[in-house]
Amino acid sequence: MKEKILEAxxxxxxxxxxxxxxxxxxxxxxxxxxxxxxxxxxxxEELYGEVIKKKLLEMEKEVERAIEGKEPLExxxxxxxxxxxxxxxxxxFFEIFMMELGxxxxxxxxxxxxxxxxxxxxxxxxxxxEKGIEKEIFKSNLNPEGVFLLISGALANIDYFRxxxxxxxxxxxxxxxxxxxxxxxxxxxx
Amino acid sequence: MKEKILEAxxxxxxxxxxxxxxxxxxxxxxxxxxxxxxxxxxxxEELYGEVIKKKLLEMEKEVERAIEGKEPLExxxxxxxxxxxxxxxxxxFFEIFMMELGxxxxxxxxxxxxxxxxxxxxxxxxxxxEKGIEKEIFKSNLNPEGVFLLISGALANIDYFRxxxxxxxxxxxxxxxxxxxxxxxxxxxx
Amino acid sequence: MKEKILEAxxxxxxxxxxxxxxxxxxxxxxxxxxxxxxxxxxxxEELYGEVIKKKLLEMEKEVERAIEGKEPLExxxxxxxxxxxxxxxxxxFFEIFMMELGxxxxxxxxxxxxxxxxxxxxxxxxxxxEKGIEKEIFKSNLNPEGVFLLISGALANIDYFRxxxxxxxxxxxxxxxxxxxxxxxxxxxx
Amino acid sequence: MKEKILEAxxxxxxxxxxxxxxxxxxxxxxxxxxxxxxxxxxxxEELYGEVIKKKLLEMEKEVERAIEGKEPLExxxxxxxxxxxxxxxxxxFFEIFMMELGxxxxxxxxxxxxxxxxxxxxxxxxxxxEKGIEKEIFKSNLNPEGVFLLISGALANIDYFRxxxxxxxxxxxxxxxxxxxxxxxxxxxx
DNA sequence: TATGAATGAGTGTTCATTCAT
DNA sequence: CATGAATGAACACTCATTCAT
Numbered sequence: 001m002k003e004k005i006l007e008a009x010x011x012x013x014x015x016x017x018x019x020x021x022x023x024x025x026x027x028x029x030x031x032x033x034x035x036x037x038x039x040x041x042x043x044x045e046e047l048y049g050e051v052i053k054k055k056l057l058e059m060e061k062e063v064e065r066a067i068e069g070k071e072p073l074e075x076x077x078x079x080x081x082x083x084x085x086x087x088x089x090x091x092x093f094f095e096i097f098m099m100e101l102g103x104x105x106x107x108x109x110x111x112x113x114x115x116x117x118x119x120x121x122x123x124x125x126x127x128x129x130e131k132g133i134e135k136e137i138f139k140s141n142l143n144p145e146g147v148f149l150l151i152s153g154a155l156a157n158i159d160y161f162r163x164x165x166x167x168x169x170x171x172x173x174x175x176x177x178x179x180x181x182x183x184x185x186x187x188x189x190x
Numbered sequence: 191m192k193e194k195i196l197e198a199x200x201x202x203x204x205x206x207x208x209x210x211x212x213x214x215x216x217x218x219x220x221x222x223x224x225x226x227x228x229x230x231x232x233x234x235e236e237l238y239g240e241v242i243k244k245k246l247l248e249m250e251k252e253v254e255r256a257i258e259g260k261e262p263l264e265x266x267x268x269x270x271x272x273x274x275x276x277x278x279x280x281x282x283f284f285e286i287f288m289m290e291l292g293x294x295x296x297x298x299x300x301x302x303x304x305x306x307x308x309x310x311x312x313x314x315x316x317x318x319x320e321k322g323i324e325k326e327i328f329k330s331n332l333n334p335e336g337v338f339l340l341i342s343g344a345l346a347n348i349d350y351f352r353x354x355x356x357x358x359x360x361x362x363x364x365x366x367x368x369x370x371x372x373x374x375x376x377x378x379x380x
Numbered sequence: 381m382k383e384k385i386l387e388a389x390x391x392x393x394x395x396x397x398x399x400x401x402x403x404x405x406x407x408x409x410x411x412x413x414x415x416x417x418x419x420x421x422x423x424x425e426e427l428y429g430e431v432i433k434k435k436l437l438e439m440e441k442e443v444e445r446a447i448e449g450k451e452p453l454e455x456x457x458x459x460x461x462x463x464x465x466x467x468x469x470x471x472x473f474f475e476i477f478m479m480e481l482g483x484x485x486x487x488x489x490x491x492x493x494x495x496x497x498x499x500x501x502x503x504x505x506x507x508x509x510e511k512g513i514e515k516e517i518f519k520s521n522l523n524p525e526g527v528f529l530l531i532s533g534a535l536a537n538i539d540y541f542r543x544x545x546x547x548x549x550x551x552x553x554x555x556x557x558x559x560x561x562x563x564x565x566x567x568x569x570x
Numbered sequence: 571m572k573e574k575i576l577e578a579x580x581x582x583x584x585x586x587x588x589x590x591x592x593x594x595x596x597x598x599x600x601x602x603x604x605x606x607x608x609x610x611x612x613x614x615e616e617l618y619g620e621v622i623k624k625k626l627l628e629m630e631k632e633v634e635r636a637i638e639g640k641e642p643l644e645x646x647x648x649x650x651x652x653x654x655x656x657x658x659x660x661x662x663f664f665e666i667f668m669m670e671l672g673x674x675x676x677x678x679x680x681x682x683x684x685x686x687x688x689x690x691x692x693x694x695x696x697x698x699x700e701k702g703i704e705k706e707i708f709k710s711n712l713n714p715e716g717v718f719l720l721i722s723g724a725l726a727n728i729d730y731f732r733x734x735x736x737x738x739x740x741x742x743x744x745x746x747x748x749x750x751x752x753x754x755x756x757x758x759x760x
Numbered sequence: 761t762a763t764g765a766a767t768g769a770g771t772g773t774t775c776a777t778t779c780a781t
Numbered sequence: 782c783a784t785g786a787a788t789g790a791a792c793a794c795t796c797a798t799t800c801a802t
Contacts, residue, residue, distance in 0.1 A: 522751075530728055532727060534723045536723060538716055546689055547719070549713055560712075561755030562755055565752055
């Protein structure tokens with residue numbers, strides 16, 4: 001039930017964004033009454049926050065699966081690969097708030113109870129970089145979180161323009177561009 | 191008058207975002223009546239679009255002044271420098287839509303008449319990269335627009351987290367991180 | 381509920397006319413919230429159209445009951461009688477749009493979805509005349525719809541001035557005047 | 571100037587009706603400023619009232635010219651003729667408030683300062699009938715004002731439906747129908 | 761528990777009217 | 782006198798939230 005609502009909410013929020021999404025539409029799609037939604041979620045805001053968390057969790061899981069056991073260099077590649085794929089697969093959602101991913105602007109993190117979540121998300125994923133630095137694969141003077149945000153922001157931004165049709169690139173080109181440019185910049189020697 | 195309204199609108203939209211901003215609040219701040227706003231702008235949407243265009247234009251101007259006459263490598267540095275400074279100076283605005291910069295998500299570009307604008311903006315600034323490639327300073331296999339978006343997205347993302355206090359970096363660190371990582375990746379030899 | 385709203389709307393529209401009637405006033409009178417009105421009627425326009433249709437239907441019903449089984453001559457008398465009585469009984473409504481009856485001006489019939497309605501209404505009631513012509517009670521060269529409109533317009537007009545106190549006549553005088561003048565003009569022999 | 575405004579007002583009110591007419595549009599058409607309109611007319615209401623009076627006056631003049639020196643029977647014919655012609659010529663105006671003619675409903679006579687006017691208008695034109703009664707051409711038991719209103723209401727109503735295309739009659743048919751039906755009813759002997 | 765009808769606060773927009781120039 | 786920019790009251794309509802059943 002809660003899950004069914006979350007899925008409907010994900011669909012509607014993805015298509016309409018927070019303000020244009022109607023609770024009644026979500027209820028209809030979830031095949032429950034409006035009242036029922038309010039039994040599980042205190043407010044539209046809370047529901048929205050949960051949708052974002054859910055998506056980020058999915059992505060986090062996919063990323064973790066992808067980088068598991070890999071050395072930092074390969075892990076970075078796997079991360080970039082996974083994120084671009086995830087973006088493509090979840091284009092609808094992505095266009096509205098996947099940008100939230102590494103770049104949570106737009107959404108008032110406080111309002112949706114996401115601040116803590118974001119912090120942890122960034123911290124967790126920047127461990128990849130940290131480990132690379134420890135292993136002296138990556139340069140030692142780098143700020144791990146900064147590097148992670150650099151990569152995720154670059155990816156999100158290029159991919160947004162690609163999805164909107166503003167630039168003409170293939171998903172693979174995006175991956176390669178980011179990897180080529182960034183890896184050389186962070187690897188200890190080349 | 192038109193200018194006074196635009197400034198008030200900038201302030202209110204920056205603080206509240208499109209949906210939470212109230213026309214009556216903008217009128218109050220601009221010290222004009224609600225009706226007067228509608229003499230100059232057909233709708234809330236149009237006003238919002240104008241605010242964004244104005245800011246982007248300001249930033250574009252600053253960037254152009256900064257990179258004028260410079261060689262590509264120096265131009266990139268100047269670009270990064272200018273953008274980070276602009277972000278700091280215009281933090282309020284930036285938090286809501288300066289992300290729009292290189293990453294127009296969030297905002298429905300069509301709705302606010304910005305699509306064309308975005309396209310041109312990206313095209314114009316990616317000329318820096320193009321020139322660098324022509325002069326064989328940058329690698330020849332790079333997609334200029336992709337590289338520009340990579341840089342602007344990276345900057346916006348890192349700086350957003352910095353401004354929100356989610357990560358602990360100085361503006362200068364942001365600049366240096368981006369330049370160090372990216373330049374190495376795009377320069378023709380290292 | 382829908383009925384309660386319609387009754388309140390009838391009252392307010394009758395007193396104020398379309399433009400001066402306020403939805404909030406109708407809601408107050410119907411003892412429902414504004415939102416509830418919009419559950420049943422898409423817009424003020426629609427509500428207004430429904431009020432008119434309802435009244436016309438009532439009158440149509442009364443007229444049909446009155447003329448049922450009667451020969452054309454008696455039917456005309458019954459029609460005139462019924463209409464004048466209805467006007468007196470529903471003076472409030474009548475003053476604003478019962479004129480619509482045979483004379484739909486004022487109201488933009490398209491806007492309120494009434495065109496089709498009006499056409500049918502006239503067609504149906506002019507059957508009385510038609511039958512009289514067939515039975516050779518009325519003159520054969522008469523346009524039935526024209527005669528019906530002649531009678532309904534004459535009635536509405538005289539009665540309006542009477543109700544407004546502009547002329548000094550009793551309801552019965554109105555009936556007799558119209559019948560005396562018109563019947564002689566339409567009967568086959570005198 | 572006052573005249574120019576009145577003409578523009580007539581045009582706009584005729585096309586739009588009172589509520590949908592904009593003062594600014596009238597000013598534009600009259601090629602004066604909005605402020606100037608308010609120098610001559612205290613309010614939109616007053617301007618509207620003046621437009622109606624002007625039109626009625628025109629029609630009154632035409633009618634008087636047409637019936638001048640004629641015997642009652644011919645005068646009635648001339649009246650019917652003039653009114654139907656006037657309606658055709660001034661169709662735009664007529665559709666909105668010429669109905670006001672004999673049937674002032676719709677318009678709140680008080681609000682537009684028309685009550686007195688209407689009364690006089692009816693009184694003046696019903697003199698035709700009165701004279702006919704005095705001369706024993708028309709039946710003596712008729713209420714003159716009632717007969718006048720009967721004729722004007724009949725005419726307005728039939729002609730409205732004709733102009734709207736709801737019934738298929740020629741202007742001449744309308745005249746003849748009304749004359750044939752009514753004259754027989756009011757003439758002393760036939 | 762689930763429902764969904766009812767609520768009513770909230771806001772963009774219009775336009776008659778005013779008044780400083 | 783004439784102008785037309787500025788005013789701001791007014792109102793239809795929406796939709797998150799509640800609560801009686």
